[in-house]
Amino acid sequence: MSTEIATTVKNEEWKASLTGESTWVRWTLIALALGYLTLFLFVPLAAVFAEALKNGLESYFAPFQDPDTLVAIRLTFIAAALAVPLNLVFGVAAAWAIAKFEFIGKQLLITIIDIPLAVSPVISGLIYVLLFGAQGWVGPWLIEHDIKIIFALPGIVLATIFVTVPFIARELIPLMQSQGREEEEAAFTLGASGWQTFIHVTLPNIKWSLLYGIILCNARAMGEFGAVSVVSGHIRGLTNTLPLHVEILYNEYNAVGAFAVASLLTLLAIVTLIVKTVIERKSGPAQSAHDPAWSPQPGSPS
Amino acid sequence: MRPMALVLKQPSVLPGFGLTLGFALFYFSLIVLIPLSGLFIKTSTLTWSQFVHTVTEPRALASYRLTFGASFLGALINGFFGSVVAWVLVRYRFPGRSIVDALVDLPFALPTAVAGITLTAIYSSNGWIGQYLEPLGLKIAFTPLGVLVALTFIGLPFVVRTVQPVLQDLDKEVEEAATTLGASRWQTVRAVIMPELWPALLTGMAMAFARSVGEYGSVIFIAGNMPLKSEITPLLIMTKLEQYDYAGATALGVVMLVASFLLVLMINLLQWWSSSRHTAR
Numbered sequence: 001m002s003t004e005i006a007t008t009v010k011n012e013e014w015k016a017s018l019t020g021e022s023t024w025v026r027w028t029l030i031a032l033a034l035g036y037l038t039l040f041l042f043v044p045l046a047a048v049f050a051e052a053l054k055n056g057l058e059s060y061f062a063p064f065q066d067p068d069t070l071v072a073i074r075l076t077f078i079a080a081a082l083a084v085p086l087n088l089v090f091g092v093a094a095a096w097a098i099a100k101f102e103f104i105g106k107q108l109l110i111t112i113i114d115i116p117l118a119v120s121p122v123i124s125g126l127i128y129v130l131l132f133g134a135q136g137w138v139g140p141w142l143i144e145h146d147i148k149i150i151f152a153l154p155g156i157v158l159a160t161i162f163v164t165v166p167f168i169a170r171e172l173i174p175l176m177q178s179q180g181r182e183e184e185e186a187a188f189t190l191g192a193s194g195w196q197t198f199i200h201v202t203l204p205n206i207k208w209s210l211l212y213g214i215i216l217c218n219a220r221a222m223g224e225f226g227a228v229s230v231v232s233g234h235i236r237g238l239t240n241t242l243p244l245h246v247e248i249l250y251n252e253y254n255a256v257g258a259f260a261v262a263s264l265l266t267l268l269a270i271v272t273l274i275v276k277t278v279i280e281r282k283s284g285p286a287q288s289a290h291d292p293a294w295s296p297q298p299g300s301p302s
Numbered sequence: 303m304r305p306m307a308l309v310l311k312q313p314s315v316l317p318g319f320g321l322t323l324g325f326a327l328f329y330f331s332l333i334v335l336i337p338l339s340g341l342f343i344k345t346s347t348l349t350w351s352q353f354v355h356t357v358t359e360p361r362a363l364a365s366y367r368l369t370f371g372a373s374f375l376g377a378l379i380n381g382f383f384g385s386v387v388a389w390v391l392v393r394y395r396f397p398g399r400s401i402v403d404a405l406v407d408l409p410f411a412l413p414t415a416v417a418g419i420t421l422t423a424i425y426s427s428n429g430w431i432g433q434y435l436e437p438l439g440l441k442i443a444f445t446p447l448g449v450l451v452a453l454t455f456i457g458l459p460f461v462v463r464t465v466q467p468v469l470q471d472l473d474k475e476v477e478e479a480a481t482t483l484g485a486s487r488w489q490t491v492r493a494v495i496m497p498e499l500w501p502a503l504l505t506g507m508a509m510a511f512a513r514s515v516g517e518y519g520s521v522i523f524i525a526g527n528m529p530l531k532s533e534i535t536p537l538l539i540m541t542k543l544e545q546y547d548y549a550g551a552t553a554l555g556v557v558m559l560v561a562s563f564l565l566v567l568m569i570n571l572l573q574w575w576s577s578s579r580h581t582a583r
Contacts, residue, residue: 029390029394033383034402036387040458041405041406041409041458042405043424044417044421044424044455047420047423047430048416048420051423089325093329097323100316100318100319101311103312103319109326111566113330115334118562119516119559119562120518120536120559121518122516126539126543128337129548130341131337133548162333181314185314185316188315197316198318224413225413226518226536243415246413247523255423258419259419259420262413262420265416269412270411273405276407
């Protein structure tokens, strides 16, 4: 018995020696990886807080007493509060249609849903300026009726919606496709209404991916810079979201203020990463664990 | 029998097809497709020679060179280091590994403006890293090298996240067999592991490249933004917009958009290659 165990252990060791690298190769690779990440990830992360706290706590909190900062925070929340629910409804609707039915053009639809991720943020803003700007197609009509979209809140919200459209859909589609439709069919045949089927059968199966999509969508909605920058007009205390406020403070040589506001956004990013990690642990590695979710990658490889 | 319905959609007992697909298409058209098609319609107000002149003026050409060149170099850097990071995260155990793994996604989660001002602060001549590079004659902030640094940061997670799952699924027995048959470790890596990784690695690099080409926020702070020297194409579009040169901005936008679509097509093909390899085994 004990010799048997000993042989197994020896066998394992022998196997490990077959697929392992020598100690110095191993440590060189680890050092190389960590060195690279230090240069490009860890140092920047630490620098945000170091720069923000450079002149002590008092100057750190000073920008948060500035009414312009408070307006920026409010505007960022409004944009996200509108963009996330709308894209949530879109994501669930698109995923239901794609995963539960067979129809012509389905693959095309899956591919084009990712378009906003592939487009430069500057173009995402530009298209709305072309539509609603003073020289745009609807521009003159809007001016006549005194409706402001560009350089105002609606433009910011539209640009935010545009850049975050795919986030929830792309989390749900591959998952719901892999889950098939038998459970829903059973529930529906047994007399549940369509809505009941969704709430009691589908939703429990997709809740983690749904939540995952929502936090990714929210992080991007609150952090978007390029697209919002094009449509906002940078009117201080009026059409500045938090990322734009960072830019304004920075350009006014108020580095500490810029980094203080930036540290708030960095905390948001860290919270997003923590929630993401927790969800991945809960839902298991199979579920969208290593999906490059922010990527301009079209569709899900089937 | 409704032959049309049969062609467009296979029958199903589940409800909600019309409602969900209808809403999804309506919403997506309104938010994405119609505004985007406006870009092409606007360009058509330019004559062909005007269009060509706008998109091939020296300032535009210089900006393409920088944008695509720096994005390509960044993708190469991330291709190499991203593979090393993925390898280390999958194969080795060391303290803090799971935190490092989670932090790899930081460039996705961090708003680009924050990345921009932070990288500028670190890599400027009196910054944490810049002060050691300056005596070596390496100026990073406010030079084209700064663009490269920002784009490398932005593209960092892609290769790691595409290569990592493939490495995880890799069958160790094949490696064992190779070694037993007398291959050195390096030969095994080159002849057994690398062929499996290539599709994922190239996909990740293409994604990093595609993302970098359109990047704006993290670059503009660190680039210095000198026309013909350190000005990226998205910034040139922005500048033209600010000068109310809508037609010029749109023409450059179309060039960028077509480039993005070609990249998406390429990534699709790479992924198809990648997944067909995977299922073929």
